[in-house]
Amino acid sequence: xxxxxxxxxxxxxxxxxxxxxxxxxxxxxxxxxxxxxxxxxxxxxxxxxxxxxxxxxxxxxxxxxxxxxxxxxxxxxxxxxxxxxxxxxxxxxxxxxxxxxxxxxxxxxxxxxxxxxxxxxxxxxxxxxxxxxxxxxxxxxxxxxxxxxxxxxxxxxxxxxxxxxxxxxxxxxxxxxxxxxxxxxxxxxxxxxxxxxxxxxxxxxxxxxxxxxxxxxxxxxxxxxxxxxxxxxxxxxxxxxxxxxxxxxxxxxxxxxxxxxxxxxxxxxxxxxxxxxxxxxxxxxxxxxxxxxxxxxxxxxxxxxxxxxxxxxxxxxxxxxxxxxxxxxxxxxxxxxxxxxxxxxxxxxxxxxxxxxxxxxxxxxxxxxxxxxxxxxxxxxxxxxxxxxxxxxxxxxxxxxxxxxxxxxxxxxxxxxxxxxxxxxxxxxxxxxxxxxxxxxxxxx
Amino acid sequence: xxxxxxxxxxxxxxxxxxxxxxxxxxxxxxxxxxxxxxxxxxxxxxxxxxxxxxxxxxxxxxxxxxxxxxxxxxxxxxxxxxxxxxxxxxxxxxxxxxxxxxxxxxxxxxxxxxxxxxxxxxxxxxxxxxxxxxxxxxxxxxxxxxxxxxxxxxxxxxxxxxxxxxxxxxxxxxxxxxxxxxxxxxxxxxxxxxxxxxxxxxxxxxxxxxxxxxxxxxxxxxxxxxxxxxxxxxxxxxxxxxxxxxxxxxxxxxxxxxxxxxxxxxxxxxxxxxxxxxxxxxxxxxxxxxxxxxxxxxxxxxxxxxxxxxxxxxxxxxxxxxxxxxxxxxxxxxxxxxxxxxxxxxxxxxxxxxxxxxxxxxxxxxxxxxxxxxxxxxxxx
Numbered sequence: 090x091x092x093x094x095x096x097x098x099x100x101x102x103x104x105x106x107x108x109x110x111x112x113x114x115x116x117x118x119x120x121x122x123x124x125x126x127x128x129x130x131x132x133x134x135x136x137x138x139x140x141x142x143x144x145x146x147x148x149x150x151x152x153x154x155x156x157x158x159x160x161x162x163x164x165x166x167x168x169x170x171x172x173x174x175x176x177x178x179x180x181x182x183x184x185x186x187x188x189x190x191x192x193x194x195x196x197x198x199x200x201x202x203x204x205x206x207x208x209x210x211x212x213x214x215x216x217x218x219x220x221x222x223x224x225x226x227x228x229x230x231x232x233x234x235x236x237x238x239x240x241x242x243x244x245x246x247x248x249x250x251x252x253x254x255x256x257x258x259x260x261x262x263x264x265x266x267x268x269x270x271x272x273x274x275x276x277x278x279x280x281x282x283x284x285x286x287x288x289x290x291x292x293x294x295x296x297x298x299x300x301x302x303x304x305x306x307x308x309x310x311x312x313x314x315x316x317x318x319x320x321x322x323x324x325x326x327x328x329x330x331x332x333x334x335x336x337x338x339x340x341x342x343x344x345x346x347x348x349x350x351x352x353x354x355x356x357x358x359x360x361x362x363x364x365x366x367x368x369x370x371x372x373x374x375x376x377x378x379x380x381x382x383x384x385x386x387x388x389x390x391x392x393x394x395x396x397x398x399x400x401x402x403x404x405x406x407x408x409x410x411x412x413x414x415x416x417x418x419x420x421x422x423x424x425x426x427x428x429x430x431x432x433x434x435x436x437x438x439x440x441x442x443x444x445x446x447x448x449x450x451x452x453x454x455x456x457x458x459x460x461x462x463x464x465x466x467x468x469x470x471x472x473x474x475x476x477x478x479x480x481x482x483x484x485x486x487x488x489x490x491x492x493x494x495x496x497x498x499x500x501x502x503x504x505x506x507x508x509x510x511x512x513x514x515x516x517x518x519x520x521x522x523x524x525x526x527x528x529x530x531x532x533x534x
Numbered sequence: 535x536x537x538x539x540x541x542x543x544x545x546x547x548x549x550x551x552x553x554x555x556x557x558x559x560x561x562x563x564x565x566x567x568x569x570x571x572x573x574x575x576x577x578x579x580x581x582x583x584x585x586x587x588x589x590x591x592x593x594x595x596x597x598x599x600x601x602x603x604x605x606x607x608x609x610x611x612x613x614x615x616x617x618x619x620x621x622x623x624x625x626x627x628x629x630x631x632x633x634x635x636x637x638x639x640x641x642x643x644x645x646x647x648x649x650x651x652x653x654x655x656x657x658x659x660x661x662x663x664x665x666x667x668x669x670x671x672x673x674x675x676x677x678x679x680x681x682x683x684x685x686x687x688x689x690x691x692x693x694x695x696x697x698x699x700x701x702x703x704x705x706x707x708x709x710x711x712x713x714x715x716x717x718x719x720x721x722x723x724x725x726x727x728x729x730x731x732x733x734x735x736x737x738x739x740x741x742x743x744x745x746x747x748x749x750x751x752x753x754x755x756x757x758x759x760x761x762x763x764x765x766x767x768x769x770x771x772x773x774x775x776x777x778x779x780x781x782x783x784x785x786x787x788x789x790x791x792x793x794x795x796x797x798x799x800x801x802x803x804x805x806x807x808x809x810x811x812x813x814x815x816x817x818x819x820x821x822x823x824x825x826x827x828x829x830x831x832x833x834x835x836x837x838x839x840x841x842x843x844x845x846x847x848x849x850x851x852x853x854x855x856x857x858x859x860x861x862x863x864x865x866x867x868x869x870x871x872x873x874x875x876x877x878x879x880x881x882x883x884x885x886x887x888x889x890x891x892x893x894x895x896x897x898x899x900x901x902x903x904x905x906x907x908x909x910x911x912x913x914x915x
Contacts (some may be wrong), residue, residue, distance in 0.1 A: 155841070156819050167819055463799070477687040480572040480702060487579050487683045490799060495762055497843060522817050522844045529761065529804075530837030532826035 090114075090154060090166075090357055093121020094399040095185035095391030097137050098406030099413075104143040106414055111177065113149045113168065115525065121187055122207065123399045127215050149175065153525030157182070157360050164361075164386060169527050174534055181386050181413045184358060184374070185406060188351035188392035189499050193228075193445070194467065196455045197310025198347070202319055206236040206348030213243045221344035222256050225321060227307045228348040229264040230443040231398075234290050236346060237261060241297055259342050262305040264326050264349075265443055273438025280435040306331065308453045310345060317343045329446040331453075349445045352503040353393040355519040361387060365518060368395050369440040370447070370510070371503070372519055378426060379417040380409035388413060397436035404429040447507045459508075460501040462494020470505055474512040482509050482517035497521050537717070537724040540566045540699070542893065545706055545718070545741055546733035547571075548578035549682050549879050550871055552689040553886030554731050555700075556609060559693050561890045566725055568704040568718070573690055574683040576735045577878060580847025582758060582795065582803050583682045585880040586771070588624040588674035591638060592645035594904035595856055599877065600646055601899050602884030603676060609883055613692045617685035618798055624677030625652075625660055625770040627832070632670035635775040639672040648676050663767045663835045677771050679795070682879045709745035709868070716745075716867045729893050731869045736850040738858070738872030747864045750910050751873045753848035756805065757817070759825050762840040763800030767833060771795040774832070792828040794836075802839065804829045817844055851875040852910070859885050859905035860892060863912070869893065870907045 090096070092114040103110045112119075119141055120126060124133045132138055140146070149170060156167040163178040190207040192198065202221060206228060212218045219240070226237055237258070244256050270277070277284055294300065302323075308331055309322045324337035353373050355365065364375045364383035374389040376382055382389045390405035404425050411422045450457075456468045469489050479485035482492070482505050491505050492498030498505075498521070506516055542558050544551050547569035558565045569575065585603050590596040610619045628635045639649040650673045657664060657671050690700050704720035709730060711717075718725045732749075734741045742749035773793040793805045804825050822844060830837045852858055852873035862868040871889050874881050884899065891898040 156817070156822070158819055165819075476691060477684075478573040478690065478700070478702065480575075484572055484575060484579070484683075487574070488687060493799075493801075493843075495842070522846070523841055527841050528837065529759075529826040529830050529839050529841060532823050532841065533830045533837065 090182065091121065091185035091187055091391065092116075092119040092148070092150075093185060093187050093391060093402065094123055095187075095402035095406035095409075096121070096183065097140060098403040099183050099185065099390065099410035100143075100146055101137065101140040102407055102410035103413065104140060104145040108145070108414070109147070110145060111147045111149055111179070113152045113154060113166070115151065115153060117150050119148070125211060125214060127217075153527060154357065155523050155525045155527040157357070157524070159361065159384065159386075169525070169531050172531065174531060181388065183388045183390060183406070183409050183413065184361075184382070184393060185389070185391040185402070186354050186357050186393055188396055189354050191349050191352045191445075191503055192347050192500075193349050193449050194457045194459045194504060195307055195310060195347070196453050196457045197319070199458060199461060200310055200312060200319060202317060202343050203310055203345045203347065206232060206346040209344070209346040210236050210239055213239050217243070219243055219247065219256055219344075221317070221342075223259045223318075223342040224257065224344045224346065225260040225262070225307075225340065225342045226258065226346045227260070227262040227323075228350075229445060230348060230350040231439060232348050232350060233261070233263060236348065237299075238290070238293070241293070258299055260323070260340055261299060261301045262307060262323055263301050263303045264306045264445070266304045269442045272441045273435065276435035276438030279431045283435060306452060307345070307347070308337070309455070313341065319343060319345060321345060324452070326446070329448045330451070350443060351392060351396050353396065354499070355393060356499075356521045356524050358382070358389065358393060359519050359521050360524050363387065363389065367516060369437075369444060370506070370516075371396065372516065379412035379422070380405055381412065395433070395436065396440060397433060401429060401432045401436060404432065447510055450504075450508055459504055460489075460491035460494065460498075462496050462500075463490040463492075465489045465491040467508070470508050471512075474509065474514070481514045482506050483520075485509060537726050538566065540564045540725060540727045542566075542729045542731060543568065543716070543718050543725050543727040544731045544733055545569075546576075546735060546737075546872075547573045547686065547690060547700065547702065548576050548733065548735050549574065549686045549882045550735065550874060550885060551731075551733035552686040553609075553882040554733050554871055554889050555693055555698055555886070556689055557886040557890035558731070558893065559696055559698050561894050563890075563893070564697065566699040566701065566727070567690065568701050568706070568720065568723075568725070570703070570705040570737070572702040573700070574686040576737070577847055577849055578682045578686050578735075580758075580845050581682050581876075581879055582793075582805055583618075583680045583685075583879050584771070584877065585619075585678040585680060586624060586877070587647050587676050587880075588626055588642070588672070589773070590642075590877075592641050594900065595877070595881070596642070596645055596647070598884045598888075598900050598905075599880055600676075602881050603678060605883035605887060606678065606680070606880075609689070613689060616688045617680045617682075619678060619680040619685070621676065621678040622795075623770045624674040625657070625671055625772045626674070626775045627657065627664070627668045627671040627772065628775045629668065632775070635670065635672060638775075647674065649674060661769055661772060663833055664772065665832055665834055668832075673770075679771065680879065685879075706741060706744055709741070709865075711746075711865060711867065716865075729867050729869060731871055731889055733871045735872055735878070736848045738850060738870060742862070742870065745862070745865050745868050747862050747868065748911060749858060749870060749872070749907060750853055751850045751858065752852075754851050754875065756847050756849055756876065757821055757825065758803050758805040758845045758847070759822065759829070759841055760843045760845065761802040761804070761836070762842045764796075764802055764839055765800075766796055767835055768794055768796040768802055772832065774828070792825065792832055794829055794832060801842065802836065817846060849875045849878070854909070857881060857885060857905055858907050858910070859888050860902050860907055863908045
């Protein structure tokens with residue numbers, strides 16, 4: 090389940106052996122979020138091209154898996170593909186459903202022109218479109234880099250094809266100071282190539298006369314009198330709190346791309362009731378060294394077992410596939426496990442460097458919508474803890490409806506969890522009993 | 535650790551516990567409510583908020599339901615209706631032979647329920663999106679609904695301003711009788727009181743055992759399907775008349791029949807599956823499919839509705855499907871108020887009042903005999 094880096098890496102190994110494999114994905118093409126590409130574009134990763142045409146793999150794209158039932162005879166997946174019901178039973182499942190981007194609710198974040206960094210990247214990569222002229226990229230974490238790179242590339246292309254075009258990045262704001270990289274010194278020592286990556290990126294920025302302002306966060310976005318133009322307030326972040334020293338600044342722009350990293354998409358694991366653990370405040374699927382989950386016959390790989398990027402995801406997919414083939418103890422597997430370990434040390438350090446402050450909701454005194462589907466505000470959620478007796482995300486949700494709307498908390502669960510933690514609650518496991526889109530009519534067939 | 539002292543300890547902060555607290559407080563008694571979790575973390579948090587008179591045959595439960603339904607509106611008057619209480623009305627329909635539905639509604643109306651027989655055109659008027667195949671029905675204007683979690687939370691919060699104490703996250707370890715007192719022990723507390731009210735819902739049997747008594751309360755699983763928000767396709771609580779037969783059944787096998795209703799947030803709830811499976815919380819595809827099929831045949835327009843989630847709640851029930859309300863036969867000072875099955879929200883106000891009246895030695899609003907725990911405890915005496 091999932092044709093991103095982890096799923097594809099597993100499929101590549103499985104397709105080299107005589108097993109029959111179905112690959113499910115909700116998108117029309119393989120690649121996941123990381124290798125998202127337009128229909129007419131070649132697949133972005135050369136080494137997977139033969140996998141995509143392998144005759145042993147049966148691709149089930151645009152599939153919505155809404156339920157899985159596990160019995161002794163196997164695991165039965167119930168899915169909908171173009172209105173058609175799919176019901177198939179498998180000996181082994183590999184879940185590689187990836188992560189969801191995490192924006193933070195900032196007053197004004199629902200205005201047009203404000204989007205997640207991932208959404209901006211999809212527009213650029215998928216449709217070759219830059220949706221404005223004065224662009225701000227803000228948030229925290231390594232995902233800002235590739236987004237800025239694609240943005241720069243696209244700006245260059247557009248100015249070479251149209252010399253009068255004047256699209257510019259007017260600000261890049263990273264919440265965390267560079268000095269926090271000390272928290273990842275072991276990771277850097279083990280992964281020296283990452284230093285080179287970072288240097289290359291910084292040199293590139295310099296060439297374009299861009300700089301990243303660190304230790305700053307956007308605390309509000311407001312409409313101005315001129316069309317499409319937004320005015321943002323940018324304030325220094327000291328530890329977990331916004332400070333007024335040095336003083337903040339205001340800036341006009343028309344596109345604001347925000348990214349505060351990713352959170353694992355635990356929808357399918359929650360249907361299977363897989364055991365999860367807490368890692369850096371994210372709920373992740375608990376797996377053993379062979380990527381086996383707590384349930385017999387179910388493996389998990391990629392971002393759902395911890396946010397780490399596509400390189401770890403590939404290794405995890407491979408390790409899982411080898412174990413499914415009964416080669417979990419092989420040398421091939423061992424070599425991949427060492428590499429996974431090295432990369433995981435780096436990823437864990439990175440998560441520490443760019444850890445999002447739990448107190449983001451106090452950065453601005455103004456109230457802000459946290460759950461967009463049900464329009465539940467920060468103050469209503471706080472009130473459910475202070476006044477109504479909520480003691481968890483679950484009970485707060487039942488009082489306020491935060492997380493009960495169309496997206497079933499995919500966007501807000503992680504953020505409500507932060508508020509809940511500040512009120513002393515333990516974390517609520519994600520529960521999404523219906524995994525994907527399915528209509529009553531489709532169920533009635 | 536200095537023990538706390540109060541007149542009444544109420545175990546359970548669901549809607550039944552909250553209503554017990556309300557009437558005990560009104561009776562002028564000092565009370566503490568405790569719960570193993572927080573407010574409404576059990577069955578109350580997994581229900582539709584039904585306050586129904588239409589699904590009950592004449593008898594003690596209907597008598598209590600009618601009184602209780604009116605008391606809900608009094609509570610809302612007193613504390614403020616911050617829990618979406620509304621008399622939306624119920625509509626029971628029949629696809630085939632409606633004689634048993636009409637027989638029931640006749641007897642209900644003799645018992646004091648407002649009923650009105652409706653034919654195809656009136657049904658279409660009440661529910662413009664209902665299947666044209668539906669020819670017969672009965673409209674029950676008294677049926678009401680609320681948001682039960684908000685109700686329990688609001689009632690407890692308001693009562694705290696009137697002297698009630700609520701302490702969450704207290705799992706009861708032991709209930710002991712010492713001289714004139716009952717002592718409730720939790721992991722961190724010891725509370726001495728004159729009376730203990732067991733309003734622990736599906737866990738009520740466990741609480742009775744901790745006090746040295748017995749109570750046959752068991753969990754019965756129910757699913758509710760929730761759709762994505764839709765325009766107002768369903769105005770009333772609409773159900774197949776075979777639902778009524780189903781409620782009174784004690785067959786352990788799965789039984790489903792549909793109850794469909796809209797909520798203020800636009801979602802449509804499809805409920806009423808009941809099966810007895812202990813505390814296993816897994817969801818079964820066959821039940822979901824069956825409920826979906828029944829819903830779309832009643833309201834064809836729902837075929838395009840997206841299923842958003844499924845709740846899975848456990849309803850506490852007793853062997854004769856009547857709630858257990860009254861004094862324990864073995865332990866003086868211990869009262870039970872549990873086992874309301876799928877009717878707990880509706881019956882909670884009346885049940886709480888009866889408990890307060892029994893504690894105060896007043897004549898209760900309904901004859902408490904049929905609800906007495908003694909009916910299950912005779913064997914132990």
